[in-house]
Amino acid sequence: MSPSPGGRGRFSSLVNVAWRALLVCVVAAGAIAAYKELSVPTVGANTRIAVIFKSTDPSIAFWQIAEAGVNAAAKEFDVKVSVVGPKEEKDITGQIALVKRVIRERPNAIVLAADDYNALVPVARRIRQAGIKLVTLDSGLPPGLSSSFIATDNVAAGRKAGELEAQILSPGSKVAILSYVRGTLTAIDREKGVRDLLGADAAIQIVGTWYCEDLLKEASTITRTLLTSDQGITGIIALNEVATEGAAEAIADLKDAGKVELVGFDSSPIETTYLEAGVIKGIVLQKPFNMGYLAVKTAVELLRGKRVPPRIDTGSAVVTRQNMDERENQKLLFPLIGGQ
């Protein structure tokens, strides 16, 4: 065979084509790999969400349950969570320091239960500046700082307490509100709810609001004074755990259980006993498990780029002597599994 013109060239062009085909394949494979890398949802096992509570005190059931909710969500959405908080609930500076430390760890999102409505604002700004998503839980911050506020709708909870009282009391009854700390947001909301409901019904009269300053003894004293005075008060709505326990203690001491209808808030073994004893007619319960769960869920949705509602109500439930044996209410009344 005579050396054919272009024979070599044709072969080399073929090799060329082959290489190009191979290149295309490699690029395609690379693209697939890259797509896979990129298409990994931004939320996954490497996503870290820092949860900062008001307290991590193991004796405070509320935060323990909230943490259980946080962990349930972490497992469900397959994200890493770390729960921190000051030992004392009122340690505002401690919480600010904690937030600063958490920012340095650069989590993808922070869930914060603000110890103070105003004091936490600067660090909250720093969270936003660091590009970290912020969700508030239970106790909020001024508007514009957190993407979503997950808490009990305390006005609605107050209405539930008022509603229960209105059902129990006969028309013309007088009701006293036993609040805890003047100016506290949750206290204001709960009182507002009570007054909204009972104020609409002229049959029941609210005689006034007293503040126990979150002290059991004070609550008991106020109640005792109110009942022994001749105001004819037949109903007391106590707006938190301490107020409820104090009021119940006074009523039990005075053996006034049949005469005064006490509706309280929150759960504790003491309250439960008073509920069983008939001293407390009903308590309005928050759902901290749901709160913790929904906070993490909302943070995950934020990280996934979804729109989240600015305010999420985690709901409340009314537990009475009659329905306290229902399993759902048992779960709320005795949230710590296995007792202590």
Add this chain to the structure above:
Amino acid sequence: MRSLFRPQDSAPAHAPGGHEAKRFRSIQGTIALTLFSLVFIVILVIELVSYNLTAETVRANSEAYTLQLVNEVSAGVDSYIRYMKNISSVILYEKDVQRYFGSAPGTPGSSPRVAATITDLLSSVKRARHDISLVALFGPDGRVIADRPNLVWNPYIHFKALEWYKAALRAAGDPVVSSSHVQDLIANEYRWVISLSRAITSPETGKTIAVLLVDLNYRVIRDLCATINMGSRGYVFVIGRNGDIIYHPQQQLIYSNLKKEHINEVLTAPGPSFLAGSGADRRIYTIHVSKETGWRIVGVTYMSTLVSDKEFIQFYYLLLGVACIGVIIVLSILISFRISKPIKTLIRSMDQVERGNFDIKVNIPSYDEIGSLGRKFNIMVAKIRELMIQNVREQELKRKFELQALQAQINPHFLYNTLDSIIWMAESRRHEEVVMMVSSLAKLFRLTISRGDEIVPIETEIEHITHYLIIQKMRYRDRLDFEIDVPVELFPYQTIKLLLQPLVENSIYHGIKNRRGRGVVRIFARKEEERILLQVIDNGVGMDRARVARLLDRTCPDAKSGGVGVRNVDERIKLHFGESFGLAFESGRHVGTTVSVWLPAILAAVPQ
């Protein structure tokens, strides 16, 4: 020549700008594409099948694994319940228990001493296992003995109102296992427990004398379920016979309607597992029914956690597929190149042949069909080359012979002699003879010189020879006579031009001229099957054998004898019609000569 080797159907491929199109339709492309497609499909099918098998295996494995885990949980639960039942049996048949609750209060049987013995018994039972939170006996008359003396009972709770007590009475002696609940019997102690209650009947009266309560700390059940690893998102939950939730990691969310659980499906599922949810929430429910309690222990595994395996598999199958496709692209191009390369070589060689280059030889060093095609091509080209050479030689010969034939006809001696005869006749004032002779000469020359084919009808040739013989007869007068006997039906058959004249000339100059007296030349023709025989017969002096042999011997130059003309005729016939035709001589001294001309019986084209 060119068109002989150019394949007819290749013409469109050579349309202007059709080079790309031609390449596109190349055998290499076809082979490469076919090969690629086939292997691609095969790889695709294999990948799909093996991927599905792998995915199915992963799924089946995880399902089997989940079932195993669920069985373990169930076995754990059962072992606790069995233990509680065992405790209950021990206490049930304890004599002191029968004695204490069988006798009325105040009687010796129900003395504090007996009660203390029972307390000790219950206490020892409880101490044996830390997960038992309470063991107590409740008499319908209100007498209660617990595992601890001095236990403060919750003043607001009466055991007779409690569900486990009522259930034990209903079950009449059979152990009853409660769902998970808060035990509020003890003051200020609210503990989540699973209660086993059992009515104790008096063997004598058959009446219920007491109800035994054994509380199992709920924590052990929870720990059993919570610590089991069901994948990153999976979990275990337990529901009772009625679908009440005994354990669920998200129990509160379900109660708040934030979550839904497929409890009805679990209760009604026909098999040990079912699928629920869609998308990222698609999950497998694996159910095991506890033998001791009838509880359903359900393992939930998220497909997405399997899917992460699945995606991994998917990804690597895809990668493998792409790599395989890359390899087959290269391979199919290389293979098709190897196959098409000799064909292309052949085509290039054919192109060379097409351009008229027959001095080439393809070298395809393979022993397959294409190799043999190459070798046959070489043989073919060699044969064509030979034929070409032969053809060229024959053409040259034909031209040479024609020229010779022409030269032979325009024999100057013949012309001089004829003209001499004309002059002589003219001088003798034999005008008619002059006219006749000149006329014949004119016709003779016209037929001789006339352009056109070498092949003429016999008719033309006969006409020609007739004029020739007329002229010769007039010259030789009494010495020559001629006779032409050719049937008219043979007139249209082919013969070659100027065939007869050299033969007749030969007869006259070598036969009749040397003879004494009148000589006769006769021309015959007849058809013998597919051949035509023309004969020139003279009665001249004849030839000896050697001379006859010499006449047709091509190697023997014999210009003098006029043999050139005869041999020329023979060769022209053979060139035109083939070796089987030509001249044959029959001669003998003083006998005369017969020349036989054999021609094929082919009808000549109708003269215009």
